[in-house]
Amino acid sequence: MISFIIPCYWHSKKLLDMTSECIGGVWDKGEVLVIADKQSYAKNVNKGFKIARGDIIVVLNNDLKFIDPYWLHHLTEPLKEYDICSIRTTEEGWETRDELEEDAKFGSIWAFRREVYDEIGDLDESFGNYFEDLDFHKRATDAGFRVVKNHNGLVEHLGKATFKEIDPKDKQYQRGMELFEKKWGSVW
16 A cells, blocks of 8 residues: 655645645545644654555655656656655656666655665654755665656646745755755765
């Protein structure tokens, strides 16, 4: 079974509508866990991790639109060989290509086998709303797990749709990057 974790904030009707559209893209594909409170992204995802029952867990931002009907296949098929997989978003461009990119960074949509969580645990909540995914990536690869991005899949990502309203100056992003650099060194 696949568990989908969608962390979100209910700050406006626009965000509620956006989240509803995202839920509509996954509701019939597995267990859907919408974690909707005003805590940080990392705390909301961790709540989902604790109750998810699937052997594959998909974390996705609430500002995604599913334009490729095979997006879930592209996201989960590589998990037969890899431990964590992401797919392209429109922030990276609209063209897909038949390529797997090993050790690629992920963020707005990623899937992993439960054993990754069982070994490395929750997202680091000190990051709050940014760079917690890169920290998870770093801890996973340090533990020997293999990460890949499938460039054959594509979803539309509105990009910072939630945080444009609550953090228009990107202060949380800057804070997350500083924490990451302090913990691990260079971000890229």
